[in-house]
Amino acid sequence: MPLLKFDIIRGRSDEEIRQLLDAAHEAMVEAFEVPLTDRYQTVTQHQPEELILEDTGLGYRRSADVILLTVISRPRSQEQKTKFYRLLVERLQTSIAISPEEVIVSLVENSDADWSFGHGRAQFLTGELK
Template sequence: PLVRIDVAAGRTPEQLARISRAIHEAILAEYRIPERDYFHIVTEHAPGQIVAQDAGLGFERSSGVVMVQIFTQGGRSQEAKGALFAAVARNLGDAGVAGEDVFIGYVENTAGDWSFGFGRAQYVTGELAVPAR
């Protein structure tokens, strides 16, 4: 998976690393991918540049909202995705992020849509095994 993490500026590098790690641990635990299948892009934003309301659910977010966008190959069940979302929020809670502040969007592609280096599609060449679903 490739994970984009967008947050307001203000956390320390250590806090940001902990947030990233929390999300990665959730993916490792739920999707049983290799430990080193770890691809995150963190972007910090000035105040006001992240808007994240409650979609009508009836809660307030803080300025500490963590916007998580996960790009990964399709084929996993809704149950598996739901368990991943729960694990992400649980782990982020341990890292000091409130449940209200965890936003997740998920986008699917295919195994052939990834190249981890050298311009080779390693799931297609067989250099990497496609993670079990």
């Protein structure tokens, strides 16, 4: 945990998708200080007409490279969040040449009671996970 959900436009290669996931995981591990094996990621690919992501008046030019990342996580500090945003775009630009203006992130916080990792238990509440 956190859970990272990527929405992208269909057309990237398997290798590009793997690099995207790896770059995001590295940024998350560093910024949120979670274990390296704490990896939960999904990718949903859309036809271009199914994903409308405009610039909110910032003057960004979006292309078929645009990435919408929803991060669902326990509460994080403002410092951790801004560090994650920065590391994410740096790593994506380096690994797969994604422009920083193509990366949109929404971080949604929840609590320990909102997670079950199996066996019908809330492992953060039972103490199985910290």
